[in-house]
Amino acid sequence: MDMLLITAGPYQFLAKFESNAPKTTAVFRRLLPYRKQLIHVRWSGEGLWVPLGDEDLGLAFENHTSHPSAGQILLYPGGYSETELLFCYGGVSFASKMGQLAANHFITIVEGNEHLRALGELVLWKGAQGVVFELADDDR
Structure with missing residues (x-):
């Protein structure tokens, strides 16, 4: 299982890819290392997002949810709204x-x-923060 190191603002997180989203994982792995800005969501509650506009990643829905838990990261492939990452x-x-x-x-x-x-x-009180997703090495 490949692990990810996520650096967001001053914090670091260790994360894993979900096996029940193989197509989304494969597309995202090709983008690594992935550098963007996190901003606070407007409609969804306690979440951060990376707006990707009309970027078409060629994905459909795999294991989609509307009610993720803290620590879950989602990719919305676009359609009714813009393509985005959601960081809960x-x-x-x-x-x-x-x-x-x-x-x-x-x-x-x-x-x-x-x-x-x-x-x-x-992010809510101070504004956008940088985020980097990269494969973790043996030390982290």
Whole structure:
């Protein structure tokens, strides 16, 4: 199982790819290392997102959910709303101005969960933070 190191703002998280989202995982792995900015969601609750606009990653729905848990990362392949990553730090009901959405849960944070709320509040009160997704090595 390949592990990911996620550096978001001043925090680091160790995460794993979900085996029940193989197509989403394969597409995302080709993008690594992946560098973007996290901003706070507008409609969904306690989550951060990476807006990807009309970027077409060639994905469909695999194991989609509208109610992810803290520490889960989803990829919405586009359609009713723009393509995006959703990084959950608390209670989330995934939605847009168009209404409820569902996205592929393809990454789960397995270490560093104690920093999720602090990251979410940092982005909420201080603004966008850099995020880097990369394959973890043996040391981390």
